[in-house]
Amino acid sequence: DNYPQKFPADFLWGGATAANQIEGAWKTAGKGLTTAEVVSKAENRKKMSMDQVDQASLAAAIADQTTTNYPKRRGIDFYHHYAADIKLFAEMGFKVFRFSIAWSRIFPNGDDQTANEAGLAFYDRVLDELAKYQIEPLITLSHYEMPLALTQKYNGWADRRVISAFTHYTETVFKRYGKRVKYWLTFNEINTGTWGFHATGAIDQGLTKNEQLQLRYQALHHQLVASALATKQLHQLVPTAQMGCMLARMQTYPATPNPVDVQAAQDADQKNLFFTDVQVRGEYPGFMNRYFAEQGIKITMQPDDQQILSENPVDFVSFSYYMTTVTQAAQDGTAVGNMATGGRNPYLQESAWGWQIDPIGLRITLNEMWDRYQKPLFIVENGLGAVDKLEDGKVHDSYRIDYLRQHIEQMKEAISDGVKLLGYTMWGPIDLISFSTSEMSKRYGFIYVDQDDQGHGSLKRIRKDSFYWYQKVIKSNGEDL
Numbered sequence: 001d002n003y004p005q006k007f008p009a010d011f012l013w014g015g016a017t018a019a020n021q022i023e024g025a026w027k028t029a030g031k032g033l034t035t036a037e038v039v040s041k042a043e044n045r046k047k048m049s050m051d052q053v054d055q056a057s058l059a060a061a062i063a064d065q066t067t068t069n070y071p072k073r074r075g076i077d078f079y080h081h082y083a084a085d086i087k088l089f090a091e092m093g094f095k096v097f098r099f100s101i102a103w104s105r106i107f108p109n110g111d112d113q114t115a116n117e118a119g120l121a122f123y124d125r126v127l128d129e130l131a132k133y134q135i136e137p138l139i140t141l142s143h144y145e146m147p148l149a150l151t152q153k154y155n156g157w158a159d160r161r162v163i164s165a166f167t168h169y170t171e172t173v174f175k176r177y178g179k180r181v182k183y184w185l186t187f188n189e190i191n192t193g194t195w196g197f198h199a200t201g202a203i204d205q206g207l208t209k210n211e212q213l214q215l216r217y218q219a220l221h222h223q224l225v226a227s228a229l230a231t232k233q234l235h236q237l238v239p240t241a242q243m244g245c246m247l248a249r250m251q252t253y254p255a256t257p258n259p260v261d262v263q264a265a266q267d268a269d270q271k272n273l274f275f276t277d278v279q280v281r282g283e284y285p286g287f288m289n290r291y292f293a294e295q296g297i298k299i300t301m302q303p304d305d306q307q308i309l310s311e312n313p314v315d316f317v318s319f320s321y322y323m324t325t326v327t328q329a330a331q332d333g334t335a336v337g338n339m340a341t342g343g344r345n346p347y348l349q350e351s352a353w354g355w356q357i358d359p360i361g362l363r364i365t366l367n368e369m370w371d372r373y374q375k376p377l378f379i380v381e382n383g384l385g386a387v388d389k390l391e392d393g394k395v396h397d398s399y400r401i402d403y404l405r406q407h408i409e410q411m412k413e414a415i416s417d418g419v420k421l422l423g424y425t426m427w428g429p430i431d432l433i434s435f436s437t438s439e440m441s442k443r444y445g446f447i448y449v450d451q452d453d454q455g456h457g458s459l460k461r462i463r464k465d466s467f468y469w470y471q472k473v474i475k476s477n478g479e480d481l
């Protein structure tokens with residue numbers, strides 16, 4: 001049997017988080033305000049509100065100095081609980097922990113000349129704690145937040161000057177942490193910058209749809225260049241480290257075998273894969289050049305941009321995987337849950353938030369990504385957001401175990417198909433503030449956190465049933481599911 005039938009011995013099992021969803025301590029030790037901290041909780045959990053930030057809501061958010069309406073200001077107070085939380089991750093046997101650095105802890109205004117030592121020291125403490133248990137850090141440089149001052153001064157990534165502010169920040173953290181961190185990611189789910197503010201930091205409400213697309217793709221071009229420059233820096237400063245890109249991969253299936261639907265699905269897939277295409281292959285694919293021309297979008301590039309992109313591809317490809325969608329020619333872009341657009345798939349069940357659950361889709365995705373790029377892959381998010389019930393100090397979350405088991409089984413199939421997979425960091429190993437709705441009650445964790453949507457609770461950490469299950473999965477290297 002000349003093919004792998006087990007997870008590789010050095011497979012990186014773990015979990016993933018983001019600074020603005022866990023840290024809290026939003027004004028502690030010199031930290032500046034971030035774009036995530038002016039987004040209020042969604043009124044409707046099936047509808048995402050975070051890209052509706054406009055000048056008026058921004059001013060209201062800045063005037064409001066509480067954490068009540070802006071849950072990402074409080075997170076789960078990881079800032080003060082990190083040692084105990086990491087100890088729990090170690091108890092599960094984590095080999096890797098993915099987290100992000102809040103740029104505004106290091107540079108409160110984003111473009112300050114000198115770094116904030118107290119901010120740098122916090123991540124030193126986190127890294128010390130991980131080292132204690134030999135947990136490999138995987139750091140995201142930009143996860144759905146940036147210093148709000150950059151929005152106010154430049155309208156975020158819409159302005160090219162943000163690139164040099166970013167590379168000053170990345171150089172600082174590579175120099176500081178480079179020796180201790182092997183795996184890095186530039187922009188979380190870079191493709192979702194096409195949705196707006198949460199990823200671009202650019203306010204674009206009130207613009208026409210076409211003007212929004214123009215602004216968002218220009219901002220994304222700046223991120224693609226910044227990502228390539230950060231990759232170059234990392235390779236120069238820390239030759240042993242590896243840089244990855246990060247895509248919210250949403251495979252879409254044709255609604256029928258009618259070639260017009262198949263072509264429409266391919267088209268939707270290409271728009272999703274465009275970003276990794278640039279970050280791996282180093283140039284804009286022809287289908288995007290055509291799309292931009294047809295939409296009247298003009299991407300302004302500097303003479304060196306193409307060379308920067310082609311000379312600095314990433315070392316590995318990471319992605320999040322939650323769902324698949326269905327595409328029909330000439331569909332109206334109806335929403336699937338609160339995140340994706342596309343059609344319903346009658347063969348799939350969905351989560352309480354309307355996300356279509358598709359474990360086999362993960363095997364398909366892994367195979368296609370491997371075929372397309374031939375670079376090591378890393379699943380850096382996957383998981384089930386659910387309402388959990390705490391009863392007698394226990395959470396019986398068999399639904400979460402089922403979800404994860406089914407996805408891990410398909411990962412194993414893909415490895416047997418020949419896919420090179422570095423690791424798996426499930427999303428939200430400890431309950432945290434939801435990205436899309438800022439709810440606390442949308443829980444992903446193996447560890448329950450006693451806090452409600454209003455921020456009430458003891459913040460006590462409680463092991464769920466899934467905690468013991470994942471411990472067993474890691475211990476058996478994915479054999480005992």
Ligand code: BG6
Nearest residue numbers: 018188189385433434435436437
């Ligand atoms: C990804 C993000 O989109 O999905 C995470 O990278 C996010 O930040 C995760 O938390 C799950 O989404 P949500 O909205 O359920 O928190």
